[in-house]
Amino acid sequence: MFKSILRPIIRQNNNNYYSSLLILRQLSSSSSSSSSSSGQSSPNRIDNVLVIGSGLMGSGIAQSCATSGKFQSITLYDVNDKQLGIAKKSIAKSIEKLYAKGKVDIESVDSAVNSITFSNRTDPKSTDNLLIVEAVPELLDVKQKIFANLYDQFKDNPTVIYATNTSSLAVKDIGLSVPVKDRYAGLHFFNPVPLMKLVEIVKLVDTSDQTVESLRQFVADIGKVSVQCRDTPGFIVNRLLIPYSSEAVKMMERGDASVEDIDTAMKLGAGYPMGPFELMDMTGIDTGKFVRDAWLARNDPSLNIASSELVDKMVADGRLGRKTGKGWYDYSK
Ligand SMILES: NC(=O)c1ccc[n+]([C@@H]2O[C@H](COP(=O)([O-])OP(=O)(O)OC[C@H]3O[C@@H](n4cnc5c(N)ncnc54)[C@H](O)[C@@H]3O)[C@@H](O)[C@H]2O)c1
Known part of the structure; x- marks a missing residue:
């Protein structure tokens, strides 16, 4: 029912979006293609992509760019040469x-694989209309330092857009060292990137509409769908999902219902494709705990979550879900 209502609206919006882009492109074709830092000119199409960090997310983002065939160059950068080899494989x-x-x-x-340059230097083949997506571990000082260095390297190029794929840190804090606030935003992908269709575009107060439009076009170019939100904990998906998972764990810990029955209830009673425990096993118990702990550290009562000794023990014991063969369920058999 939801689908039939939503589809025409989405199609209509896409049509409007593409026709607006077309008009904006036509308007800009006689003028310079570079964006101004005031955010007043038309959106640039992303031509080159530089991904920082070749782990789970970074390699997925580079892969999605490569299979789209839409970019002049894709560079996947990492400080760790061994990891670059693993990412390529x-x-x-x-x-x-x-x-x-x-x-x-x-x-x-x-x-497709060869369209990606695997590099231990941030040296894209071309820096015109370059999108930089940072996907290194969730450590604020590391991310801030990376953006400071990148800005220093690309500060003379007004067509570079800077984006972070953070899940749990404030996008604003990460970008403190990027003075071109109009060209800085969050770009939150979901795991596994090649399969997950959604990307959340996190628009800060100073992110220009032009940057958001360029990012929307980029997301469409790689065959995904974007949604826009503000820089609040969890953005859209995790803001709803983390308290939901936390409540499911509390319910089970209180003895109100079993893991299996809670999952069955949400699948058959709410129409969810999988239950909260199955979902936690898929996304990784450690990933959920990481976000939860970051939220707890904020001391914000509006973030409706609680710590769980059981979850902490599961992570300490390496029961991380599907990826380790055991989580709430046993996948080893
Ligand atoms: N894993 C998920 O499900 C998921 C989902 C959405 C967003 N994210 C976010 O994506 C980001 C990356 O997560 P991940 O799971 O891919 O991590 P990961 O640990 O798999 O990969 C991080 C990579 O960054 C590299 N790295 C570390 N320091 C670096 C530096 N200074 N310069 C360049 N590379 C460096 C590491 O060598 C590693 O290859 C995090 O911000 C995370 O919150 C993760």
Whole structure:
């Protein structure tokens, strides 16, 4: 029912969006293609992408860019050479799987993988209309330092957009060292990136509409759907999901219902595709705890969550969900 109501609205918005972009492009074709720092000119299409951090998320983001075939250059940067090698292998394997299932429209697996430059330097082939997406671990000082260095490197280029993929830190805090606030935003992908369609665009007070439009176009170019939100804890999805998971754990800890029955209840009673415990196992018990702990540290009573000794013990014991074979359920059999 929701789908049938929503679809026409989404299609209409997309049409409006593309026609607005077309008009804006036509208007700008006679003038310079570079954006001004005032945020007044038309959105630039992203031509080049630099991803910082080649872990789970960074490699997924680079992979999605590569299979879209929409960019002049894609650079995947990491400080760790070994990790770059791992990323190359895992991207090749993942594209191969998607190709075999007919889920990506590419010339060949090799050409898609080779469209990514795996580098231990932040040196994209071209810096015109460059989008930088930072995806390094959730450590504020590390992220801040990265953006300070990147801004220093690209400060003379007014077409660079700076974005962070943070899940639990304030986007604003990460970007303190980026003076071009109109060209800085959050770009929150979901795991596994090649399969998950959603990207949250986090617009700060000073992020220009032009930057948001460029990011919307970028997300559409890689075959995903964007939503826009403000810089608040958890953005949209996690703000709803983390308290929901926390409440499910509390319910089970109180003995009100079992793990299995809570999952069954939410699937059959609320129409969710999986129950809260199945979802926690899929996203990683440690990932959930990481976000929860970051929220608890904020001491904000509006964030409706509680700590759980049981969850802490599961993480300490390495019961992290599907990825370790055991979480709320046992996947080892
Ligand atoms: N894992 C998820 O489910 C998920 C979902 C959405 C967003 N995120 C966010 O994405 C970001 C990355 O998460 P991840 O799960 O990919 O982490 P990860 O640990 O898998 O990868 C991080 C990568 O960053 C590299 N790195 C560390 N310091 C660096 C530096 N100074 N310069 C360049 N590279 C550096 C590491 O070598 C590693 O390869 C985090 O902010 C996280 O909150 C994660």
